[in-house]
Each structure stands twice: as structure tokens, then as C-alpha cells.
Amino acid sequence: MHGKDPVKVIREAIAKTLVFYYPFAGRLREGHNRKLMVECTGEGILFIEADADVTLEQFGDPLQPPFPCLEELLFDVPGSSGVLNCPLLLIQVSRLKCGGFLFALRLNHTMSDGPGLEQFMAAVGEMARGANAPSVPPVWERHVLKATDPPRVTCRHLAYEEVAGSTSSILTHDHLVHRSFFFSPSDITALRRLVPPHLSHCSTFEILTACLWICRTIALQPHPNEEMRIICLVNARGKFNPPLLPRGYYGNGFLLLAAVATAGELSKKPIGYALELVRKAKAAMTEECMRSTASLMVSKGRPLFTVPGTYIVSDLRHVGFEKVDFGWGNAIYGGTAKAAPEPASFYIPFTNKKGEDGILVLFCLPSPAVERFYKGLEGMLKGQLVSSGANSKLIVYSS
Numbered sequence: 001m002h003g004k005d006p007v008k009v010i011r012e013a014i015a016k017t018l019v020f021y022y023p024f025a026g027r028l029r030e031g032h033n034r035k036l037m038v039e040c041t042g043e044g045i046l047f048i049e050a051d052a053d054v055t056l057e058q059f060g061d062p063l064q065p066p067f068p069c070l071e072e073l074l075f076d077v078p079g080s081s082g083v084l085n086c087p088l089l090l091i092q093v094s095r096l097k098c099g100g101f102l103f104a105l106r107l108n109h110t111m112s113d114g115p116g117l118e119q120f121m122a123a124v125g126e127m128a129r130g131a132n133a134p135s136v137p138p139v140w141e142r143h144v145l146k147a148t149d150p151p152r153v154t155c156r157h158l159a160y161e162e163v164a165g166s167t168s169s170i171l172t173h174d175h176l177v178h179r180s181f182f183f184s185p186s187d188i189t190a191l192r193r194l195v196p197p198h199l200s201h202c203s204t205f206e207i208l209t210a211c212l213w214i215c216r217t218i219a220l221q222p223h224p225n226e227e228m229r230i231i232c233l234v235n236a237r238g239k240f241n242p243p244l245l246p247r248g249y250y251g252n253g254f255l256l257l258a259a260v261a262t263a264g265e266l267s268k269k270p271i272g273y274a275l276e277l278v279r280k281a282k283a284a285m286t287e288e289c290m291r292s293t294a295s296l297m298v299s300k301g302r303p304l305f306t307v308p309g310t311y312i313v314s315d316l317r318h319v320g321f322e323k324v325d326f327g328w329g330n331a332i333y334g335g336t337a338k339a340a341p342e343p344a345s346f347y348i349p350f351t352n353k354k355g356e357d358g359i360l361v362l363f364c365l366p367s368p369a370v371e372r373f374y375k376g377l378e379g380m381l382k383g384q385l386v387s388s389g390a391n392s393k394l395i396v397y398s399s
Contacts, residue, residue, distance in 0.1 A: 089108070153296050
């Protein structure tokens with residue numbers, strides 16, 4: 001692709017890809033009981049061409065969030081960010097003076113999740129490299145996750161439960177700080193040493209999530225009796241036999257699975273307590289729970305997830321954004337630009353300056369809590385444990 005203009009190549013590839021992914025060129029409408037539907041109007045997406053008088057190196061080495069000038073790398077076109085009656089995709093390609101380019105995208109999340117978006121982007125890459133059709137044909141088939149008629153909510157959905165009389169101040173801070181933290185393989189090994197023997201088989205995601213939940217809770221300094229909620233976005237693809245979602249499905253195929261504990265319990269109990277809660281939440285991924293969630297959306301009119309005391313984690317390590325190739329090879333960084341909405345963290349595959357492959361965690365906290373968060377995390381990585389009978393308790397100091 002030497003000598004070719006990335007803006008022109010990618011714009012033409014997107015146009016070709018939208019022939020196959022034509023719902024993205026439409027607009028969302030709202031029907032009875034707040035039911036969302038796509039009207040395939042063919043109005044298209046928003047595409048921005050830009051030139052930046054900077055080099056890639058000026059964005060940092062290694063290249064990782066938070067990124068400077070993010071608002072200029074993805075311009076928020078006035079009137080374009082609504083859920084209804086607005087473009088479903090906003091894409092900006094910015095040429096850099098070093099010869100590289102930045103590809104930035106904003107998605108209406110109603111249309112797709114991470115794997116679905118990656119499938120679309122991979123198709124754009126294939127078209128840019130000369131293909132006539134995507135190697136994975138897109139599948140709409142939203143009816144596979146349709147609610148029963150009449151709707152039947154058969155499971156408890158902690159992620160959507162109302163919290164009566166909450167006095168949480170976690171999201172009321174004016175100044176929120178975005179940061180990212182790299183976990184090397186040795187860091188993950190250090191966290192595993194904190195786990196009791198009967199939980200030693202837990203996954204990296206489960207251990208990392210439990211540790212972050214504890215550190216974040218202590219850093220925020222909520223009242224000991226305040227409920228703290230962890231919500232895990234769990235992908236349903238490949239979870240069932242036979243598969244519930246067909247190959248090529250690019251809609252939302254995840255569940256919000258939650259666990260709840262008080263701030264005091266998370267701060268004082270052994271790490272195994274939080275770890276078992278995370279494991280139990282993930283184990284709720286069943287086909288019945290998928291159907292029940294769809295029915296909940298209908299019966300409650302698309303309820304929002306619970307906000308007070310909530311921490312959301314989304315594991316994007318295996319999605320493949322960094323492998324999307326528009327003809328110039330793989331991206332130096334491929335993943336979310338920041339932790340948004342504010343109570344969320346994303347796990348991104350990342351290689352540090354030493355060449356170590358690990359996990360980059362994006363997070364956002366009120367500025368007074370950031371130092372306490374780092375302090376608690378460093379305590380965990382140093383393995384600060386004290387014996388307490390049959391259990392081990394982690395010493396995490398908060399000022």
C-alpha cells in the first residue's frame with residue numbers, strides 16, 4: 001500500500017463494506033414500549049478526513065491511553081451522538097506527518113458489541129486489501145435473542161436492580177482522571193499467589209477483576225455499609241452447544257452479570273471472598289439467563305444498568321482490534337481510547353517497552369482516589385499478606 005492515501009483507501013473500503021452491513025447505514029427508531037428498530041434508510045455513516053501536524057511518536061512511547069487531543073482525533077459532530085435518528089457510526093481517519101495514520105471510531109452500542117464491531121472492521125480491512133466480499137458473511141438474525149411471548153423473567157438480574165435510597169457519591173465528582181495500568185505476566189503471577197489453594201484454578205480475568213474491585217472500592221472510600229456492584233460483560237459467543245449465536249452474528253451478544261458486596265466486606269475480607277463472587281457471577285451465563293434478560297428488556301422498557309456503587313469490566317483481550325489490517329499491517333494500538341462510561345474498565349492486549357505481552361487496564365477515578373488506588377494495587381503486587389487463622393488477609397492501606 002506504499003504511496004496510497006489511507007483516507008481514500010479506507011473510505012472506499014467502508015462504502016463497499018456497508019453494502020453487506022447495510023443496517024449500519026440506517027437510523028434507529030423507537031417503537032411500542034421503547035422497542036428499538038433499525039430503519040434501513042441508506043443515509044450512510046459519518047466519515048471525517050483529517051490531517052494532523054504531529055508524528056505518531058508524539059503521542060507517547062509506548063502508545064497507550066489516555067491519548068492527548070482525543071477530541072480532535074474523533075471530532076464530535078454536533079447533533080450526531082444521539083441514540084435515535086442519528087448516524088450509527090462515526091469514523092475519522094487522520095493522516096500524520098510521519099506517514100502513519102490514526103483510525104478512530106464511535107459506535108452506537110445498540111447495534112454491536114466489541115466482537116461484532118471487530119468483525120465489521122476486519123471486513124473493511126479485507127475490502128481495503130482488495131477483497132470483493134467479507135470472508136465472514138454478516139448475519140443479522142436478531143430474533144435469536146428475542147424475548148418470549150409473553151415475556152418471562154426467570155432469573156435474578158443484579159445488574160439492573162434498583163438501589164433504593166442510595167447516598168453514593170462515587171460518580172458525583174467533577175474531576176475524573178483517566179489512567180491505564182499495565183499488568184505483566186509476573187504481575188499476574190504475583191496476584192495468583194494471593195489466591196487461596198481451592199481457587200488456584202481461577203482464570204486470569206477472574207483474579208484480576210477481583211483485585212481491581214477491591215482496590216477500587218478502598219480507593220473510593222465509600223461507607224462500609226454501601227453496596228458495591230461488579231458487572232462483568234460476558235460474551236455469549238462459543239458458550240453453548242449448539243451455539244446460540246450463528247457465525248457472522250454482529251449484534252450484541254453479551255450479558256451483564258453482576259455480584260454485590262458491601263464496601264466493608266470487600267475491604268476487610270480475604271481476596272478469595274471477592275474472587276468467589278466474581279466466579280459466581282460469571283457462572284450465571286446460561287441460555288435461560290439470556291432469554292430472561294431479553295424478557296426483562298421488554299417488560300421493563302429497556303432498563304439501564306444500576307449505577308450507584310457499580311464497577312463494570314469488559315475483557316477485550318481476545319476481540320482482535322489490534323489485528324485489523326487496512327493494508328499497512330497491524331495497528332500499534334487497537335482498543336478503546338478511554339474508560340467510558342465512567343465506572344468501566346477495559347482489558348486490552350498490550351506489549352510494553354520491554355517486549356512483554358500483558359494486559360493494559362483502562363480505568364477512571366475521581367482525582368483524590370487515584371493515588372489510593374495505585375497504593376492498594378502496589379500492595380497487592382508486593383504480596384502484603386497477614387495470617388488470620390485459616391485465611392489470609394490482604395493489607396491494603398488507605399489514607
